[in-house]
Amino acid sequence: MRRAALLLLAALLAYTLAASRVECVYAAPLSPPSLYHPLGTDPLGADALCTLSKGFLASLEAGFTGAAAALLVLVAASTASVSIAADRLITLASGVLLGIPGIALFMLLSMLFTLESWQAGLLVGFFAALQAARSVAARAKSVARKPFVEAAAATGAPRTRILLHHILPNIVDVLASYTSMAAAAAVYAEAGLSMLGLTDPSTPSLGRILNLLLNTPGAILTTAGLVQAAASIASIVAVAYLFHASILYLLEAIRV
Amino acid sequence: MRALRIAVALVARLLAGLAVVTVASYILARVSLGNPLAGLGLTGSLPEKAAEELTRLYGLGEPLPVGLVRFLHGLLTGDTGYSLVYSTPAYPLALEGYAYTLYALLLGVSAGVALFATLYVALGDRLLDALRLLSFIPGFIYATGWLLVAWYTGLYTTLPGTGVSKIVAYALTAAPVVASRLAHVTAELVESEESRLYVLRGEAIGAAPGRVRVGLLRVHAAPLAAYTLTTASLLLEHSVFVEPLLGYAGAGYLLYTAVSRGDPVLAATIFTLLGATSFTLVALAEAVEPLLDPRLRRP
Numbered sequence: 001m002r003r004a005a006l007l008l009l010a011a012l013l014a015y016t017l018a019a020s021r022v023e024c025v026y027a028a029p030l031s032p033p034s035l036y037h038p039l040g041t042d043p044l045g046a047d048a049l050c051t052l053s054k055g056f057l058a059s060l061e062a063g064f065t066g067a068a069a070a071l072l073v074l075v076a077a078s079t080a081s082v083s084i085a086a087d088r089l090i091t092l093a094s095g096v097l098l099g100i101p102g103i104a105l106f107m108l109l110s111m112l113f114t115l116e117s118w119q120a121g122l123l124v125g126f127f128a129a130l131q132a133a134r135s136v137a138a139r140a141k142s143v144a145r146k147p148f149v150e151a152a153a154a155t156g157a158p159r160t161r162i163l164l165h166h167i168l169p170n171i172v173d174v175l176a177s178y179t180s181m182a183a184a185a186a187v188y189a190e191a192g193l194s195m196l197g198l199t200d201p202s203t204p205s206l207g208r209i210l211n212l213l214l215n216t217p218g219a220i221l222t223t224a225g226l227v228q229a230a231a232s233i234a235s236i237v238a239v240a241y242l243f244h245a246s247i248l249y250l251l252e253a254i255r256v
Numbered sequence: 257m258r259a260l261r262i263a264v265a266l267v268a269r270l271l272a273g274l275a276v277v278t279v280a281s282y283i284l285a286r287v288s289l290g291n292p293l294a295g296l297g298l299t300g301s302l303p304e305k306a307a308e309e310l311t312r313l314y315g316l317g318e319p320l321p322v323g324l325v326r327f328l329h330g331l332l333t334g335d336t337g338y339s340l341v342y343s344t345p346a347y348p349l350a351l352e353g354y355a356y357t358l359y360a361l362l363l364g365v366s367a368g369v370a371l372f373a374t375l376y377v378a379l380g381d382r383l384l385d386a387l388r389l390l391s392f393i394p395g396f397i398y399a400t401g402w403l404l405v406a407w408y409t410g411l412y413t414t415l416p417g418t419g420v421s422k423i424v425a426y427a428l429t430a431a432p433v434v435a436s437r438l439a440h441v442t443a444e445l446v447e448s449e450e451s452r453l454y455v456l457r458g459e460a461i462g463a464a465p466g467r468v469r470v471g472l473l474r475v476h477a478a479p480l481a482a483y484t485l486t487t488a489s490l491l492l493e494h495s496v497f498v499e500p501l502l503g504y505a506g507a508g509y510l511l512y513t514a515v516s517r518g519d520p521v522l523a524a525t526i527f528t529l530l531g532a533t534s535f536t537l538v539a540l541a542e543a544v545e546p547l548l549d550p551r552l553r554r555p
Contacts, residue, residue, distance in 0.1 A: 095269060095272070095273070096272065096273060096276050097276075098273075098535075098538050100276075100277055100280070100531055100534070101492070101493040101496075101527070101530045101531055101534050102493060103493050103494060103496050103497065104493065104496055104511055104526075104527050104530055104531075105284070105527075107496060107511065107512070107515045108284045108285060108288045108289075108515060108523065108527070109284070109288065110515075111288035111289055111515060112284075112287060112288040181392065184392045185392075188392075188393075188394045188396075188397075192394070192396050192494075192497040195396070195400075195497070195501075196496075196497065196500060196512060196516075197516070198515075198516075210400065214403070214501075220403075220404065220407055221407060221408070226404070229400070229404060233397060233400055233401070236397065237393060237397060240392060240393075241389075241392070244392060
């Protein structure tokens with residue numbers, strides 16, 4: 001199942017990369033689905049399948065950057081097991097930032113900067129990982145107390161080696177779990193912010209398709225509008241799930 | 257004694273967190289939204305003197321540190337200034353919206369917990385596998401579905417308000433999020449050695465599967481309660497996505513309008529309220545587990 005998700009994600013990435021280079025065909029706005037326009041046309045008259053494909057890319061960007069940011073933060077959190085200073089810093093940072101309502105913060109930030117999909121993903125990934133940092137640090141510290149790690153330390157192994165060879169391989173399941181959650185959160189947050197019109201309006205996004213449909217009077221009551229809204233929602237959920245499943249598969253594969 | 261220590265640590269952490277969130281919310285709101293009145297005088301749509309007078313009245317022209325001190329004082333006295341968009345005092349407006357949000361979320365969380373407990377006791381592990389797949393889907397995805405239902409059936413109006421039908425729609429948006437997240441964490445909890453032994457003992461004495469599952473829920477009440485609190489915090493955070501979609505005039509809706517239409521005072525007030533609640537819920541979740549869990553309780 002997870003391997004299939006990884007393959008699907010790779011196929012989706014290849015497809016959207018190809019689709020992003022193609023100009024969308026325009027016709028009458030909100031034309032119903034047909035052979036030439038399988039999902040009809042959007043309220044601006046663009047082929048909806050084409051805009052949906054471009055929207056996939058934005059979601060994938062958000063997911064990838066969210067996962068990368070989360071993984072970096074979580075690996076940094078695991079250094080709490082070998083450094084007291086890092087442990088204190090993580091406790092302090094997560095304690096202070098844990099309760100900040102992230103989405104509200106991104107809304108305010110979107111007024112300050114024009115957030116692109118990858119930037120929204122990066123921010124969400126960072127905040128989501130920060131919430132999990134203490135759990136990862138606690139798990140890493142519990143591994144550091146195990147006899148085989150203490151034996152390595154007693155033989156004079158440097159802290160970097162202990163971290164890379166003994167601690168990280170033993171917390172990979174927690175890293176995978178939290179990274180996949182952060183990636184899914186990044187996909188959803190990017191879609192939500194775009195849906196409210198708070199990301200870069202020139203970048204196509206699955207959320208922006210919904211925003212356009214919801215803000216064009218009567219659009220959602222047409223067949224094309226309903227089909228496109230359903231396709232956008234299904235796509236957002238599918239991309240988030242694909243990230244979740246594939247990251248779990250990838251990191252488990254690395255562990256084996 | 258232990259409870260007192262936990263309470264003191266909780267209050268200290270809350271105060272530190274509140275200080276950070278309050279200062280950050282004011283600075284962010286002022287810096288990101290600026291002074292929306294400044295441009296009006298320049299374009300001629302408002303006499304320059306009138307724009308200056310309004311800027312002074314709304315406290316948007318004063319230096320950031322002065323404004324911050326005034327805002328902090330206002331939070332304590334219940335007067336943070338006027339909302340630019342709604343032309344009413346921002347603090348009571350924010351509190352009213354916040355109360356509506358909490359009311360709907362309380363209903364939603366209660367419905368979600370009841371839904372999960374009922375389905376789990378009746379259906380068991382099959383339900384956990386099905387429900388946990390939905391655990392990453394946020395509330396605004398369900399809200400979009402409700403919006404489509406509203407448009408097609410006319411069940412409720414999409415105009416802003418806080419009517420009963422909207423509260424029900426909001427609660428029905430929150431309930432599946434709570435139920436699926438509880439299913440996710442329960443699926444992990446029932447795999448523990450302790451749970452397996454509990455089930456084996458129950459089967460050995462011939463207890464009905466439903467009764468065993470009720471017992472399992474009681475055994476894991478502490479982590480489930482803590483997880484419910486963190487989920488409530490997440491739902492509160494996502495209110496800024498859900499409420500504009502449902503047209504529910506709660507804190508999330510007010511924050512969205514404050515940000516999109518440029519109302520720094522209202523945005524900072526609501527951000528502070530949301531942050532304060534979020535901190536409280538997360539801190540409570542951390543405090544609840546050691547207090548309720550007998551394994552972590554000390555004599």
